[in-house]
Amino acid sequence: MANIYQVAERAGVSLATVSRVINGKAKVAERTKLRVEKAMSELGYRPNSIAQSLASATSNRVGILVSVLDGPFFSNMLASIETTLRDAGKHVIITAGHSDEVKEKEAIEFLISCRCDALILCIDSISDDYLVDLSKRNVQFAVINHQIPQIADRCFIVDNEQGGYLATKSAIEKGHKQIGYISGPTYKEDARLRLRGHQRALQEAGIKFDPDYVYCGDYHDSSGEAGFAYLHSLEKACTAIVCGNDDMATGVILGARRAGIDMPQQLSVIGFDDLIFARYTYPSLTSVENPISDMGTMAAYWILQTVYKQRVGKVIENMFEAKMVVRDSLSEPIYHQSI
Amino acid sequence: MANIYQVAERAGVSLATVSRVINGKAKVAERTKLRVEKAMSELGYRPNSIAQSLASATSNRVGILVSVLDGPFFSNMLASIETTLRDAGKHVIITAGHSDEVKEKEAIEFLISCRCDALILCIDSISDDYLVDLSKRNVQFAVINHQIPQIADRCFIVDNEQGGYLATKSAIEKGHKQIGYISGPTYKEDARLRLRGHQRALQEAGIKFDPDYVYCGDYHDSSGEAGFAYLHSLEKACTAIVCGNDDMATGVILGARRAGIDMPQQLSVIGFDDLIFARYTYPSLTSVENPISDMGTMAAYWILQTVYKQRVGKVIENMFEAKMVVRDSLSEPIYHQSI
DNA sequence: TTAACAAATGTAAGCGCTTTCATTATAACA
DNA sequence: TGTTATAATGAAAGCGCTTACATTTGTTAA
Numbered sequence: 001m002a003n004i005y006q007v008a009e010r011a012g013v014s015l016a017t018v019s020r021v022i023n024g025k026a027k028v029a030e031r032t033k034l035r036v037e038k039a040m041s042e043l044g045y046r047p048n049s050i051a052q053s054l055a056s057a058t059s060n061r062v063g064i065l066v067s068v069l070d071g072p073f074f075s076n077m078l079a080s081i082e083t084t085l086r087d088a089g090k091h092v093i094i095t096a097g098h099s100d101e102v103k104e105k106e107a108i109e110f111l112i113s114c115r116c117d118a119l120i121l122c123i124d125s126i127s128d129d130y131l132v133d134l135s136k137r138n139v140q141f142a143v144i145n146h147q148i149p150q151i152a153d154r155c156f157i158v159d160n161e162q163g164g165y166l167a168t169k170s171a172i173e174k175g176h177k178q179i180g181y182i183s184g185p186t187y188k189e190d191a192r193l194r195l196r197g198h199q200r201a202l203q204e205a206g207i208k209f210d211p212d213y214v215y216c217g218d219y220h221d222s223s224g225e226a227g228f229a230y231l232h233s234l235e236k237a238c239t240a241i242v243c244g245n246d247d248m249a250t251g252v253i254l255g256a257r258r259a260g261i262d263m264p265q266q267l268s269v270i271g272f273d274d275l276i277f278a279r280y281t282y283p284s285l286t287s288v289e290n291p292i293s294d295m296g297t298m299a300a301y302w303i304l305q306t307v308y309k310q311r312v313g314k315v316i317e318n319m320f321e322a323k324m325v326v327r328d329s330l331s332e333p334i335y336h337q338s339i
Numbered sequence: 340m341a342n343i344y345q346v347a348e349r350a351g352v353s354l355a356t357v358s359r360v361i362n363g364k365a366k367v368a369e370r371t372k373l374r375v376e377k378a379m380s381e382l383g384y385r386p387n388s389i390a391q392s393l394a395s396a397t398s399n400r401v402g403i404l405v406s407v408l409d410g411p412f413f414s415n416m417l418a419s420i421e422t423t424l425r426d427a428g429k430h431v432i433i434t435a436g437h438s439d440e441v442k443e444k445e446a447i448e449f450l451i452s453c454r455c456d457a458l459i460l461c462i463d464s465i466s467d468d469y470l471v472d473l474s475k476r477n478v479q480f481a482v483i484n485h486q487i488p489q490i491a492d493r494c495f496i497v498d499n500e501q502g503g504y505l506a507t508k509s510a511i512e513k514g515h516k517q518i519g520y521i522s523g524p525t526y527k528e529d530a531r532l533r534l535r536g537h538q539r540a541l542q543e544a545g546i547k548f549d550p551d552y553v554y555c556g557d558y559h560d561s562s563g564e565a566g567f568a569y570l571h572s573l574e575k576a577c578t579a580i581v582c583g584n585d586d587m588a589t590g591v592i593l594g595a596r597r598a599g600i601d602m603p604q605q606l607s608v609i610g611f612d613d614l615i616f617a618r619y620t621y622p623s624l625t626s627v628e629n630p631i632s633d634m635g636t637m638a639a640y641w642i643l644q645t646v647y648k649q650r651v652g653k654v655i656e657n658m659f660e661a662k663m664v665v666r667d668s669l670s671e672p673i674y675h676q677s678i
Numbered sequence: 679t680t681a682a683c684a685a686a687t688g689t690a691a692g693c694g695c696t697t698t699c700a701t702t703a704t705a706a707c708a
Numbered sequence: 709t710g711t712t713a714t715a716a717t718g719a720a721a722g723c724g725c726t727t728a729c730a731t732t733t734g735t736t737a738a
Contacts, residue, residue: 015719019696026697029716046452050398051694053389054723069418072411072615079408079435086434091453093354093432095425096418113385114430250619257621275410280589282596282621295407312691342724358726365727368686390724524684559702 002043022047049091053115057243061091062303063119065104069096072276074122077144081120084300088310097111101125105176112139112278114276116308120144120299122190126335127239140307141156142299145292147189154302156295157316160190163288163322164197164242167270170286170324171240174332176268180238182248184219190287191219194272208227211239217248224251232259239267239333246271246278246287253329264331283328290318341382348612350378361386380617401428401642402450404443408435408613411615413461417484417637420459421637427649429456440464442453444473451478457646459483459638463527479646481638484631486528493641493655495634499529502627502661503536503581506609509625510579510664513671515607519577521566521587523558526589527595530558533583545678556587563590571598577606578672585617587611592620592668603670613664622667630659 006021008015020026021036027038031201039045042117055061062085064157066074068209073076082092093114097104104123111119119130119141126146134141135151171179179242181198181276195214202209219225224243228251231238243249249271253263263283271278298317306312342613343361347354352371359365360375367375392398399540401424405413406500421431432453443462445588447635450458458480460470467487473480474490510518520537523530541548554569556562567590570577582588590608592602598605602622610617610626617624637656643649 005694009697015695016697016718016720017716020717022698033718039368048393048454048694049452050389050454051723052696054387054393054725055694055696057723059389069421070415072414075414077411077432082408082433082435086449091432092422092434093419093430095431097420110425112386115387115389183497233638252720254619277619279591280616314408344724355689355723355727357689359687362726366686371686387724390693391726392694394724394726396693396726 001048002045003048004045004159007036007039007043008043010043010196011036014264046147059091059115060089061116061119062300063114063116063117064094064122065094065097065107065111066122067092067097067099067104067124069094073292074291076276077122080293081296081300082295084297085304088304088308090304090308094237097123097125107131108134116141118253118303120296120303124313140303142302144295145190146297152304152318156293156302156320157190158290158295158320159249159322161194161197161200163272163290164194164244165201166197166322166324167205167288168193168201168243170199170269170330171242172207173238173270174268174330176269176333177207178240178242179213180227180230180231180234180241181214182224182241182243182252183214183216184244184248184317186216190297191244198242216282217244217251219245219247221247221251221254224248224253225255226251228252228255228259232256232261239266240270240330242270244272246273246275246285249285249287249329250277250281251335253285264329265334268331271329276326281329284307286327286330287325289323289325291322295320296303341384342387344385345519346378346382347479348508349382350375358433360402385511387541397432398454398456400412400432400453400455401639402453402455402458403431403433403461404436404446404450404458405433405435406438406443406463408433412612413629415615415632416461419632420635420639421496421519424643427643427647428460429643429647431470431558436464438464439540447473451527457481457642459635459642460485479642483573483638484529493645495641495659496529497629497631497634497637497659498661499532500539502611502629503533503583504540505583505663506533506611506627507534507537507663507667509669510581510607511546512545513579513669515579515672516546517575517577517579517672518552518624519551519573519580521563521570521580521582521591522553523583524556525555529638537581547602548576556583556590558584558586560586560590560593563587564590564594565590567591567594567598571595571600578605579609579669580606583611583613585612585624588626588668589616589620590626592622592624603668606675607670607672608668610668617664618666618670625666625669626664628664630661634659 004015006017008018008112018036020028021033085092095107104126121141122144132150147155147157183195186192199209215227217227241252249269252269256267271285274287274289278287300316301312302316306314343354343357357375359367360372415544424431434446436446443465460480461483461523470487486496489494522534525531538548554566556566581590588608591608595606610624613626613628617626639649640653641653641655
């Protein structure tokens, strides 16, 4: 493939001039610019991005680290990040951390050794302290789904507390009073915040919060089943179960069906995330939308603006609203209907 | 960050020697090797992969193009490709083609201009001819999910005919005789092959193939619903519907439930792909496993072997077996049970 | 001891660009 | 017309490596 010398020769200019028309920064006389462009297209010339990177000390690579690459949660986000960054001429390198602290750190080091200009991190096993340290090593990065006070400007999150609040509130509005909650692991901040929102909704409605009606799961569907079994065994049965995510809600649905419980008549179920399969469960799952894709796009814009000094016509927002997506798995409780 | 000169200086050797210990190809005396390694770790040195790429004319990048990045189908595959290639020290650049011919071609050009050493293509809108041409432009690539005779050695596919055969055969074995089929768009080879397998299973069982019992959908769930409506309206109703993929099978389930049909008692449904949500539908979906993830891994091995001349201890296979995954949506037909 | 050869290491060119600084062409004005 | 300011272009160094080739060092055998 042709290189910049050959273009320069063909256009009868120096390679510096060719470089100028490639980058469009410095000004070049219109006539010579046309000559150069003609030579470039005649030769089918494409700048060698590797040489550009080496000479300019900018790789134009953005590294993305997600905790799980397989599974539906991040795929929309990856798609929107990829689109946004590719439009800006950046390359996206994607790695998976497999929800493991060691592997996630390795992946970060891998991305750094790839000379990424910036990273987007969607992780769940790495401590805040590590990330704060990372920010001091002058590694540029954005964090999705995780709020770290010291570096809040580069964190992009959904309002988890509000999401938990809305989920429980929507159950209360249907008339539910006995509401179980299956939480994600409470060492995770998002799980804690969602639970806190749940409590606030109860309190606001004058319903006493009873810790016995909270089961702490691990965000996987099996713990949804286990949580259902636990809540089902309690003296006073729940008429609704709010879950910290959709996977666990799915587990509840499976468990409840196995127990011969009619949904939503006898039991309403609410999830969180609004994953793609929420509409395929039976009954279709009412859930809190997690705008993970918007967060990814915003993180990409933040990087374009902060790292690449591009003017993106966007206001950078760090916190995203949660919204209810109501489907069939939420209805009025049976004792309410029978009045 | 330190560069190779500083390492060389600290170790008291020339930079060529440092380069040799980095790459491990040429031999270096054990003593000097240790000195160099000591210097590297003391300086926290990491080779600059961009400079390596430029000097060696190998980018160590592999580009992946998938037709849809959002959605569950490819995410497992991406995960396994990424793991395999990262272990081999390659960087993975992922792009989406959005099932659009122009965009897919643009994406290929983008990946080429990224100087990828090789591509892995999972696409559905680009013609065979284009890919054959591409192979002549000495672009190295593997194709997943698509069989092209001229370049068969670099194509990795599931045995679609066998998959379609197995799906229908499993229905026949349960006693179904009136079996509807909802096909993917027949301009796609995989859809045609799956349908052909369906026909073979019927023929083998002595059931006459009736084209009226085939509905041609577009692989999306809405066309599953439409296909159900069509098959349901026929004089003699089907007791089982075999679908070209899981999305359409999901559409059938939704449509059938809306029509008040009991599944699987009154209607069995079989999908293809065994997507992650197959176990969450109700009834849980019997499907043909599409080993997309294994195919991705194999394509990665093929690239490591063919492009990077690495010895991978693997036999490269191009065609993968389809396997039935039986769940609740397939049962004996009602008239059979009542005997 | 020394010739002959192999192993280890060094030298230097080059990969294809960007960018600083120097130079030349052009324009503006007295 | 000559002078100066300004715009356009060119020359050349360097980004951090790899690698062909040259040189030095070490080893073996006569």
